[in-house]
Amino acid sequence: MFRIGQGFDVHQLVEGRPCIIGGVRIPYQYGLFGHSDADVLLHTVADACLGAIAEGDIGKHFPDTDPKYKDADSQVLLQEVWNMVQQRGYQLANIDCTIIAQAPKMAPYISDIRSNVARLLQSNTDQVNVKATTTETLGFTGRKEGIAAQVTVLLTK
Ligand SMILES: Nc1ccn([C@@H]2O[C@H](COP(=O)(O)O)[C@@H](O)[C@H]2O)c(=O)n1
Numbered sequence: 001m002f003r004i005g006q007g008f009d010v011h012q013l014v015e016g017r018p019c020i021i022g023g024v025r026i027p028y029q030y031g032l033f034g035h036s037d038a039d040v041l042l043h044t045v046a047d048a049c050l051g052a053i054a055e056g057d058i059g060k061h062f063p064d065t066d067p068k069y070k071d072a073d074s075q076v077l078l079q080e081v082w083n084m085v086q087q088r089g090y091q092l093a094n095i096d097c098t099i100i101a102q103a104p105k106m107a108p109y110i111s112d113i114r115s116n117v118a119r120l121l122q123s124n125t126d127q128v129n130v131k132a133t134t135t136e137t138l139g140f141t142g143r144k145e146g147i148a149a150q151v152t153v154l155l156t157k
């Protein structure tokens with residue numbers, strides 16, 4: 001039996017915040033703004049997984065009004081989501097992730113992010129793809145006002 005899920009998330013780029021994407025800290029003069037650590041990629045992975053098991057979204061499970069999640073490590077949030085997936089008897093078939101960012105250049109960090117996503121989903125790296133694209137300077141990502149991510153996940157049992 002297969003279940004498919006998709007996720008999409010956006011976080012604003014601001015001064016004075018770390019830029020954490022896929023659990024990897026990226027050196028950059030701007031960072032991602034949010035209630036948690038604002039890891040746009042891990043939020044999107046979590047949303048895709050929750051979608052696949054028909055469990056809503058991360059805002060439902062980890063409300064941004066709860067002080068418990070202030071500056072929360074999104075790796076921990078994703079691990080909780082992955083526990084829910086496993087409790088339902090599913091494992092990862094594969095996951096495909098796209099980071100939409102004019103900057104920073106993601107290429108040097110893609111391998112570390114891929115390994116980390118595989119680790120968090122207790123899977124192998126050959127089940128995980130991570131890629132990046134600019135929007136050719138167009139729109140809010142093109143103006144470097146924020147970073148978006150898009151994820152499709154396939155679960156199997
Ligand atoms: N933030 C980014 C965006 C893109 N890349 C890499 O550059 C390639 C070309 O980007 P286009 O938007 O022109 O398609 C892309 O395929 C990525 O490999 C990147 O490293 N960081």
Ligand SMILES: C[C@@]1(CO)OP(=O)(O)OP(=O)(O)OC[C@H]1O
Nearest residue numbers: 034035036058059062063064069
């Ligand atoms: C992750 C949570 C946790 O409070 O906060 P944010 O970092 O603001 O992220 P967002 O994707 O806007 O919403 C989900 C929230 O639940």
